[in-house]
Amino acid sequence: MKFVNILINLVSVILLVCGCLAKPSNRETIMENEKELYSNFILRWTVIEGTGDIEIEIQANCTGWTGISFAEGQIGQPGSYSDVIMGGFNDDFQKGYSEDRHIDLENPDPANGHLFDDSNDILLKNARYEEPWTIIRILRSLNTGDKQDIPIVPGPMTVGWTYSSTDDTSLGHDTAGIGRVTFIPL
Template sequence: MIRLVVGSFLVISHIYYAELAPTENYPYSEALASNYMLYWKYNDTHITFETHVQAHGFTGFGISVNGSMFPGDVIIGYVSHHNVHLNDYHTTAHAPPTMDSSQDWTLISSKENHDSTVLKFSRALNTHDSDDIPIHAGVTHVIWAYTTTDPKSPTELIYHAANRGSKDIKLIAKGTVPVGK
């Protein structure tokens, strides 16, 4: 009986994370990895994302021209000692990203619990910033990464190693009605 209870608890705990509720009801979601969930909504001018990553350290999320790390328009965010950092970067090589001179992503909220980091952020669909990639209807090449350790600072990032990937997603479907900011 004890084995059944412990086994059930472990299964329920795993399902709970996989189905951890976002901070609001989003019309769109996509699992980028087994421990990285993306939620989003958009209107005519802006898009809002919420990332749930089952790890502590930085969360990286971005848009790529070709599905590779570069050229890319990325955010890197993390919670360290109750302070939240979220910065806008761009990539030009398989190297640490460069912080943009224009910070076009806006942090809306964040939280970190015993095993996960949640970041909610938004930006204009087209920032008119040469370091950013506009988001249009159709397939978007999304890139993601995370670490299990916080960086020393937003300019001293830690390498994500194999904790990375890309996925083609229709962030904005043609002919759909925008659904909020």
């Protein structure tokens, strides 16, 4: 029995020295895909194999918040909604921020803006400002199971993009647009 304990301790030390029991890596995920949605807006992403997760990087030429949305349906169409990811880097606090929101596209109410999701299903991995770019990285599941989120599925998806000159996410965007992105090939 004493021999087994010594053997287990020895194997643990060897694994620890080799890094097998070390903390998760702080290395940044390499973004395998990129799409320029506008001259001032670049989207990068990688589907992390075997995890069911996607890491997304948003790079916008702005000094405030930026974001993307995944839409189902069209404005005014019954049951239409949009899943929104917003974030930025606050220079005053030297800190990044992210928000998981949604919009009811059936009856969008500009007075209410984007509504916070009941469940925050995004993880802010990194945020920074590199003149003139605000760059954020988030991690989320391809399918969160949250009714306020839209699953990221194979094939082209409608993606809204937006950015602002302020970190106040309750204020509207300066620039916005819509594009088609294939996060996962068919």
